Amino acid sequence: xxSLHGTVExxxxxxxxxxxxxNEIVGVFGTNGSGKTSVLRTIAxxxxxxxxxxxxxxxxxxxxxxxxxxxxxxxxxxxxxxxxSLFPFMTALDNAAFPLQMRGMKRTAAQKLANEMLEQFGVAxxxxxxxxxxxxxxxxxxxxxxxxxxxxxxxxxxxxxxxxDDESRDGVRNLIREHLVRLGVSAIVVSHDRTELDHLxxxxxxxxx
Amino acid sequence: xxxxxxxxxxxxxxxxxLGVAFLALTIVGLLKRVAWSTLWDQLTDVAxxxxxxxxxxxSVCATVLALVLGLPLAWCLARMQFAGRRFxxxxxxxxxxxxxxxxxxxxxxxxxxxxxxxxxVLHSLFGIQLTYSLWGxxxxxxxxxxxxxxxxxxxxxxxxxxxxxxxxxVMGATDFTRFMRITLPLLKPSLVAGLMLAWAxxxxxxxxxxxxxxxxxxxxxxxxxxxxxxxxxxxxxAYALSxxxxxxxxxxxxxxxxxxxxxxx
Numbered sequence: 001x002x003s004l005h006g007t008v009e010x011x012x013x014x015x016x017x018x019x020x021x022x023n024e025i026v027g028v029f030g031t032n033g034s035g036k037t038s039v040l041r042t043i044a045x046x047x048x049x050x051x052x053x054x055x056x057x058x059x060x061x062x063x064x065x066x067x068x069x070x071x072x073x074x075x076x077x078x079x080x081x082x083x084x085s086l087f088p089f090m091t092a093l094d095n096a097a098f099p100l101q102m103r104g105m106k107r108t109a110a111q112k113l114a115n116e117m118l119e120q121f122g123v124a125x126x127x128x129x130x131x132x133x134x135x136x137x138x139x140x141x142x143x144x145x146x147x148x149x150x151x152x153x154x155x156x157x158x159x160x161x162x163x164x165d166d167e168s169r170d171g172v173r174n175l176i177r178e179h180l181v182r183l184g185v186s187a188i189v190v191s192h193d194r195t196e197l198d199h200l201x202x203x204x205x206x207x208x209x
Numbered sequence: 210x211x212x213x214x215x216x217x218x219x220x221x222x223x224x225x226x227l228g229v230a231f232l233a234l235t236i237v238g239l240l241k242r243v244a245w246s247t248l249w250d251q252l253t254d255v256a257x258x259x260x261x262x263x264x265x266x267x268s269v270c271a272t273v274l275a276l277v278l279g280l281p282l283a284w285c286l287a288r289m290q291f292a293g294r295r296f297x298x299x300x301x302x303x304x305x306x307x308x309x310x311x312x313x314x315x316x317x318x319x320x321x322x323x324x325x326x327x328x329x330v331l332h333s334l335f336g337i338q339l340t341y342s343l344w345g346x347x348x349x350x351x352x353x354x355x356x357x358x359x360x361x362x363x364x365x366x367x368x369x370x371x372x373x374x375x376x377x378x379v380m381g382a383t384d385f386t387r388f389m390r391i392t393l394p395l396l397k398p399s400l401v402a403g404l405m406l407a408w409a410x411x412x413x414x415x416x417x418x419x420x421x422x423x424x425x426x427x428x429x430x431x432x433x434x435x436x437x438x439x440x441x442x443x444x445x446x447a448y449a450l451s452x453x454x455x456x457x458x459x460x461x462x463x464x465x466x467x468x469x470x471x472x473x474x
Contacts, residue, residue: 102381
């Protein structure tokens, strides 16, 4: 569950947001500069809330007035970053296995699970390649795997299909939806592509300026 | 190559050639004076061996000390906003521009046995003497090597895109794990380059060492100090040891150029 009632402030940007997400996939639609990515960064804990309250998984994680701020590493969130942010010095497989290792799983076991999931997303063949050598589409698929693999209860996806080619877009979108539904998560998908959100989400919030 | 860069004026080429000759002549002159037939004997002489052993040990220890002090300093300078940051950076850079002998005098003022601010206390309370000891050599070398390491690390830390550390945090990595698993691998090129520069600077240190730690054979006499001492009593030995130090320096430069600095083709 995600409940954000407050002001998102990053640099000179400042905007009021009211978002409540249960076990559903909510799309956040908006043009460039409308604060879509800032909302995700705030929920993830990468930027503190300016004013208001943020509840994630039933826990109050950000409330400036009450001096509450829970670090991002303690929020148990899976996130696909807009530029994927794969660690360039690791293989695709190690990138995908990273969240599991952070939860205490041994490297071999984590890699086994990661490999299975990379296979589902059609990128197991590049598992041993360094992340820096992957194409945009491959990199984005690995980033999606990395966000979902730890079975988080909250998943944030920032333009998750932007680098996927048209032919495989439907397949990847269906896979994402399957995983989100199976995990029973609260998910927010951010995009400037309304059609994409219509296909993936259960409802859409419009934050066009 | 475009038209402009292919048209270098003749006077510039001549100037560059003179610059190369000016530098290369010193190396050629040194190589010419090396007695190749007795090189091995000179390098295995007791005084030379002692100096090399002390130099190697002290320079490695000094580099480690510089790393222990320099990494947190570089981190704070690169990542933190605090009052007096410019002052701290100037302080870090000071040993780079200070005449080494003055650095040695300053070290005496701080860590000297009798009148040193901290050295006096260490001696009176614990009987620890830093001056004229191997520890003195290590401290003097760390003092001059520290800025090279801090500059390299600070530049490296500034150039790292924090998005990788952010994504690791979201995935559950703690501060320490992020540093070890993400920041350090990204920092590796700057770290290795900084360590090599700091080690080379420590190995070649002369002024601060002779002032603070003295020139005692077998105890504080490093290779550069041995070269200085031998120049009068045993010039052949001095040139042999100088040749070795030049070879090491060239090795460091070649290593930095090909692997970390990324020189021209």
